[in-house]
Amino acid sequence: MAISVADITKLRKMTGAGMVDCKRALTETNGDFDKAMEEIRKKGLAVAAKRSDRETSEGCVLVKVDGNFGAIIALKCETDFVATNADFVQLTRDILDAAVANRCQTLDEVKALPYAGKTVAEAIIERTGIVGEKMELDGYSVVEAPELQSYNHQNKNFLCVLVAFNKEVADKDYIHEIALQVAAQNPIAVCEAEVPADVVAREREIAADKARQEGKPENMIDRIADGRMKKFYDESCLLNQKFISDDKKSVAQYLKDLDPELTVTKFVRFTLKAE
Secondary structure (H helix, E strand, O other): OOHHHHHHHHHHHOOOHHHHHHHHHHHHHHOOHHHHHHOOOOOOOHHHOOOOOOOOEEEEEEEEEOOOEEEEEEEEEHHHHHOOOHHHHHHHHHHHHHHHHOOOOOHHHHHHEEOEEHHHHHHHHHHHHOOOOOOEEEEEEEEOOHHHHHEEHHHHHHOOEEEEOOOOOHHHHHHHHHHHHHHOOOOOOOOOOHHOOHHHHHHHHHHHHHHHHHHOOOOHHHHHHHHHHHHHHHHHHHHOOOEOOEEEEEEEHHHHHOOOOOEEEEEEEEEEEOO
């Protein structure tokens, strides 16, 4: 049977597939839309299986805040060409919007959300067949707090930040600087107490070994290691770090200048780029 342009356009709107793929699917199924959609889905599964071992080093990272709930998500792919495609970015945005609206707590919950007559997981597989590249969701993180700030670095969708504060703040621009700080300085924890014990042990061992290699007396090793650990904390803990816009004060001091009780309770930083 003849396949009309209107039918092809309708299927394209339903699936997001290209015109050629839609025409082929409709031709193979004699114009049956349900079967044509299934053919497109099967193509996605086949491509996904074939490319399952491919590395997904590119993608789109987005962040969104809705009231006291914020989330970051990444839809990963193989090439920058796909990552910057408007349809790919919109799919990522649609998924994040749905995740935030439904207050999803885990990536599995996100994948199970309904999307265009299917689940999010199925939609991603379907899109895999359309573009011919492996795609996968990653990096889903949720933060809930009285005050949140988000940042998409340079609006290029490769590095996003969420920062949580312990109380509401009227001056949003003032605390937005902390999100920029997290993006630029890449801290590993909010404060010293939150640095993982294995990281502390490793860094202290490195500091002590370096002192021994420098020929320092054994009875001074612990004191030297203490000093080097302080430097490590000052560089690696957000509240200890020098504030990037005024290095005469720490981030903690910058916050206390606005409100003595104000502090950061959590942050999330996700990037697809090697650092």
